Amino acid sequence: MNNQNIDFSMVLASAVHDMKNSLGMLLNSLDELRTEHEQSLGESSRFNTLQYEAERMHNDLVQLLGIYRLGENNLSAHIEEHFVPDFLSEHMARHTPLLEGLGIDYSIEADQINGFFDADLLTGVLNNTINNAIRYTKSRIRLxxxxxxxxxxxxxxxxxxxxPDSMQHTGTLSFKALDFNSGSTSLGLFFASSVASLHSEGGRQGSIKLHNGGSFGGGVFEIWLP
Incomplete structure (x- = not known):
């Protein structure tokens, strides 16, 4: 090979972008298959696993691209006003076929409020968090x-x-503090924390909080946006 300077991170980012798009098309096809063959696929554990893992990979790639852009200093938040109940309903709807296929009850309890945030970035955070909740819940998820x-x-x-105690957290995560032995969960938390911190107003900055309790006594993920 000659001595061309190859920006390997850019090559990886381009490949990740292509994989993300391909997985997005795969997920759309899986949704269509489930709809067309609801009787045979609705409760198929193998099909549910396929859809869950494809969604998980897609989320990881979205987050990798976001973190790459963060490292290149070209990830910024485009803040717009959104009606929060509608925003959450749209995201629950994306996961509804899988939730129903797995027999998981789901609900939304949202005040009738508007919020100011970057919808695309928050979509990445919510999709990953809901996907994690699907993995660890017994039977119920609530937004x-x-x-x-x-x-x-x-x-x-x-x-x-x-x-676990080691993951309960309030504030902003640093990349060096992450334990990647726990798998993609740390990637998702770092991405969520980064997205939260991109939202600021009047000296206040967004953050995430992880704790246990809530209405169901299980895990609670919260993103606080000023």
């Missing part, structure tokens, strides 16, 4: 939204075993 202390707080709750 919540309210205004607290001048922040919009969007939460994802489940009735699983909850977060």
């Amino acid at each position: 919540t939204a309210s205004q607290r202390d001048g922040y919009l707080v969007i939460g994802v709750e489940d009735d699983g075993r909850g977060y």
Whole structure:
């Protein structure tokens, strides 16, 4: 090979972008297959596993691209006003076929409020968090939204075993503090924390909180946006 300077991170980012798009098309095809063959596929554990793992990979690739852009200093938040209950309903709808296929109850409890945030970035955070909740819940998942202390707080709750002590966290995560032995979960939390911190107003900055409890006594993920 000659001495051309190859920006390997850019090559990887381009490949990740292509894989993300291909997985998006695969997920659309899986949704169509489930609809066309609802009787035979609706409760198929193999089909549910296929859809769950494809969704998980797609989320990981979205987050990798976001973190790459963050490292290149060209990831910024495009803040717009959104009606929060509708935003959450759209995201629950994306996961509804899989939730129903797995027999998981789901609900939304959101105040009738507007929020100011980057919809694309928050979509990446929510999709990953809901996907994690599907993995760890026993039977129930709930999305919540309210205004607290001048922040919009969007939460994802489940009735699983909850977060271990080492993962319960408030504030902003640093990349060096992550334990990637736990798999993609750390990637998702770093991405969520980064997205939250891109939202700021009047000296206040967004953050995430992980704790146990909520209505179901399981894990609770919250993103606080000023």
